[in-house]
Amino acid sequence: MNRRPVHVLFTIDCEPAGRTSQLGPSDWDVGVRALDAFLTTVRNAGFEPTVFATPEVVDAHAILFEEVPTSGGEVGLLLSPGSLRDARHRAHVGALRAEQQAEILRHAVERFADAYGRRPLSARTTHFSASDETFAVIADAGFRQSSISNPGRVVPKYHARWDGALPGPHFAHPADRLAEGSLPLLEIPVTTDPMQRRDGIAPELRIENGTVSEWHAPLVRAQLARQFTSGERWPTLVFVTTTRQPFYDRTSRVRQTAEGLADLLESLEADYDLVPATPSRLHATVASA
Amino acid sequence: MSQSKANATPLLQVRNLKKHFPIKGGLFGRTVGHVKAVDGIDLSVHDGETLGLVGESGCGKSTAGRTMIRLYEPTAGEITFNDPQSGPMRLERAGLADLRRVWTNMQMIFQDPFSSLDPRMSVGRIIGEPLTVHGIATGSELRDRVGELLRRVGLRPEHQSRYPHAFSGGQRQRIGIARALALNPKLVICDEPVSALDVSVQAQVLNLLEDLQDEFNLTFLFIAHDLSVVEHISDRVAVMYVGYVVEVAPTDELFRNPLMPYTEALISAIPPPNPRRRGRPMKLAGEVPSPSNPPTGCYFHPRCAYAADLCKVERPPLREVTPGHFAACHFAEKLSLRGIDGPMPAIDGSTAVPASPQA
Ligand SMILES: Nc1ncnc2c1ncn2[C@@H]1O[C@H](COP(=O)(O)OP(=O)(O)O)[C@@H](O)[C@H]1O
Ligand code: SF4
Ligand SMILES: [Mg+2]
Numbered sequence: 001m002n003r004r005p006v007h008v009l010f011t012i013d014c015e016p017a018g019r020t021s022q023l024g025p026s027d028w029d030v031g032v033r034a035l036d037a038f039l040t041t042v043r044n045a046g047f048e049p050t051v052f053a054t055p056e057v058v059d060a061h062a063i064l065f066e067e068v069p070t071s072g073g074e075v076g077l078l079l080s081p082g083s084l085r086d087a088r089h090r091a092h093v094g095a096l097r098a099e100q101q102a103e104i105l106r107h108a109v110e111r112f113a114d115a116y117g118r119r120p121l122s123a124r125t126t127h128f129s130a131s132d133e134t135f136a137v138i139a140d141a142g143f144r145q146s147s148i149s150n151p152g153r154v155v156p157k158y159h160a161r162w163d164g165a166l167p168g169p170h171f172a173h174p175a176d177r178l179a180e181g182s183l184p185l186l187e188i189p190v191t192t193d194p195m196q197r198r199d200g201i202a203p204e205l206r207i208e209n210g211t212v213s214e215w216h217a218p219l220v221r222a223q224l225a226r227q228f229t230s231g232e233r234w235p236t237l238v239f240v241t242t243t244r245q246p247f248y249d250r251t252s253r254v255r256q257t258a259e260g261l262a263d264l265l266e267s268l269e270a271d272y273d274l275v276p277a278t279p280s281r282l283h284a285t286v287a288s289a
Numbered sequence: 290m291s292q293s294k295a296n297a298t299p300l301l302q303v304r305n306l307k308k309h310f311p312i313k314g315g316l317f318g319r320t321v322g323h324v325k326a327v328d329g330i331d332l333s334v335h336d337g338e339t340l341g342l343v344g345e346s347g348c349g350k351s352t353a354g355r356t357m358i359r360l361y362e363p364t365a366g367e368i369t370f371n372d373p374q375s376g377p378m379r380l381e382r383a384g385l386a387d388l389r390r391v392w393t394n395m396q397m398i399f400q401d402p403f404s405s406l407d408p409r410m411s412v413g414r415i416i417g418e419p420l421t422v423h424g425i426a427t428g429s430e431l432r433d434r435v436g437e438l439l440r441r442v443g444l445r446p447e448h449q450s451r452y453p454h455a456f457s458g459g460q461r462q463r464i465g466i467a468r469a470l471a472l473n474p475k476l477v478i479c480d481e482p483v484s485a486l487d488v489s490v491q492a493q494v495l496n497l498l499e500d501l502q503d504e505f506n507l508t509f510l511f512i513a514h515d516l517s518v519v520e521h522i523s524d525r526v527a528v529m530y531v532g533y534v535v536e537v538a539p540t541d542e543l544f545r546n547p548l549m550p551y552t553e554a555l556i557s558a559i560p561p562p563n564p565r566r567r568g569r570p571m572k573l574a575g576e577v578p579s580p581s582n583p584p585t586g587c588y589f590h591p592r593c594a595y596a597a598d599l600c601k602v603e604r605p606p607l608r609e610v611t612p613g614h615f616a617a618c619h620f621a622e623k624l625s626l627r628g629i630d631g632p633m634p635a636i637d638g639s640t641a642v643p644a645s646p647q648a
Contacts, residue, residue, distance in 0.1 A: 028454040029403075029408045029453075029454050031454075032403075032453075032454045032455075032456075032457075033403050036403075036457050036458045037458075039457070039487070040458065040485070040486065040487040040490075043487040043488070043489065044487050044488060044566070045566055046563075046565035046566035060454060060455065061454060061455055061456075061457075062451075062455050063444075063448060063451065063455045063456045063457070063460055064455065064456055064457040064460065067457050067459070067460065071487070071489060071490065072489070248403065262566060266563065266566055269565075274565070276565070
């Protein structure tokens with residue numbers, strides 16, 4: 001039997017250091033160590049990292065960020081109104097009106113481009129926060145890919161409502177965050193198990209959640225099975241994590257989990273053709289099909 | 290390395306070098322034992338060569354490297370450095386003034402690119418510090434020299450004003466290399482300079498080191514636990530096991546005709562090929578003995594498939610078994626050990642042969 005292609009994305013969210021919001025690392029040194037160790041671990045496992053970063057982070061680790069695309073990997077924007085310097089709006093993205101979202105996005109993209117030398121083409125929002133208009137706003141700002149939906153998650157205080165969201169990559173809808181549509185924006189949902197939701201959170205492929213044998217392996221196997229029985233057009237595994245995790249510490253659980261995931265994925269190679277992917281690469285594959 | 294080089298006076302030579310760390314314990318912090326991190330090694334590093342030093346984590350590689358250039362005071366043994374300016378110098382009891390002078394000719398590149406650069410110093414200060422300390426350059430001349438060093442290691446002069454947290458691990462290793470080269474040294478101890486980097490960046494940094502070696506006529510003691518890294522860069526390889534050198538030979542000879550069972554075990558532990566996943570760890574069966582309480586006889590005997598009664602009681606000395614090939618095994622002549630048959634795996638995993646091991 002032919003091995004079935006599965007596109008594998010390892011994504012990391014980078015919030016600025018030293019914030020009271022608890023989303024970023026304690027300081028820039030810890031943050032750059034975590035990010036560098038994540039990139040190294042993902043590359044050594046044979047995959048291509050996707051880094052979603054706020055403009056402050058890109059600026060702080062600017063020379064590292066220059067190297068990401070040349071070493072295999074993609075840098076996208078993490079839209080985080082709460083940590084964006086000089087932002088006019090501080091609410092979660094999904095709580096803002098479309099014009100406010102557009103305004104803050106323009107500001108973030110400008111600052112990102114100043115630090116990075118070019119505009120980002122892929123985006124995520126902090127806390128997976130979005131309204132029905134978010135995808136249209138992002139597409140209008142020139143983005144080509146996003147990874148914002150987290151099927152099954154319902155956290156009203158963050159304006160993250162993803163019950164009934166499509167589980168697989170799809171072109172986004174201009175007025176309905178849960179529907180497929182005609183926007184030129186490929187939305188790539190985080191891999192979750194919406195059926196197992198508890199307290200508004202669906203189990204997701206978050207590296208720091210649990211151990212490989214108890215958390216990731218069953219989730220990966222179940223979601224691959226579901227994607228193939230439901231005839232998902234572009235089967236994916238989309239992992240998430242953040243730079244708060246001590247990937248630099250070889251003895252830390254998260255580092256060992258990341259290395260254990262490399263073993264898990266290798267064990268799947270008999271049945272699946274695991275394709276290293278980033279949002280842009282997956283979009284190119286979808287577009288050429 | 291050519292034979293003539295091998296016969297010339299070594300740049301650095303150590304005899305019976307030992308470095309024991311005291312273990313403190315009890316109520317009064319008395320010394321209750323010793324970690325025999327380096328326990329009697331003989332080694333020569335020849336001018337212009339790269340000598341690889343391999344062994345599992347904890348076997349004493351870093352301690353050996355640091356003691357050889359007197360960053361640590363040896364417990365015993367002789368260290369002779371053939372200083373290009375002042376001729377042969379004994380370092381084991383040298384005073385600080387003499388050491389300061391020879392250290393301009395001996396530099397070190399460290400394993401962890403994050404802890405080896407001071408996060409509060411700009412890159413310009415980090416690289417320029419040796420030049421300032423030795424009164425070699427100041428002001429715009431200093432900036433120019435630092436800029437040139439940055440360019441030489443593949444970074445840009447304007448990176449001088451940045452702080453370490455702007456850089457990736459691979460870029461930081463380049464900064465560490467620039468700093469090590471600032472004083473134009475003869476000998477550079479490279480202590481696992483690529484083992485924290487991903488495999489493709491490893492290959493880039495190794496290529497850089499090889500280019501710099503040619504350009505600046507450098508001699509390297511290159512420490513690694515990864516055989517493919519050592520194979521890639523070394524003229525000769527020394528294998529260490531629990532504080533002791535157990536085999537030394539020209540690289541190709543060592544990998545094809547190992548004479549010591551531990552070397553055979555290291556070679557057989559290279560992971561099988563996987564074209565996608567290149568950075569897999571090498572796994573060797575059995576535990577590494579503690580250097581504070583090593584086994585009797587040959588330290589490798591509890592893990593050795595060929596061990597005999599003699600091995601449990603008598604420690605085999607390192608001896609020249611065939612010309613230029615030294616091994617510490619009672620049965621080096623009798624055993625026929627397996628080396629590598631085909632080409633060695635490329636460090637970036639670009640050949641079809643086994644993937645590079647990596648920690
Ligand atoms: N400063 C030190 N004090 C006490 N023990 C040490 C020190 N440095 C190293 N050791 C011990 O010496 C042994 C050899 O360590 P090291 O030289 O770092 O090995 P390697 O570089 O091969 O991993 C280990 O058991 C280590 O714990
Ligand atoms: S001396 Fe004995 S135990 Fe040691 S490596 Fe040789 S055969 Fe093995
Ligand atoms: Mg070491």
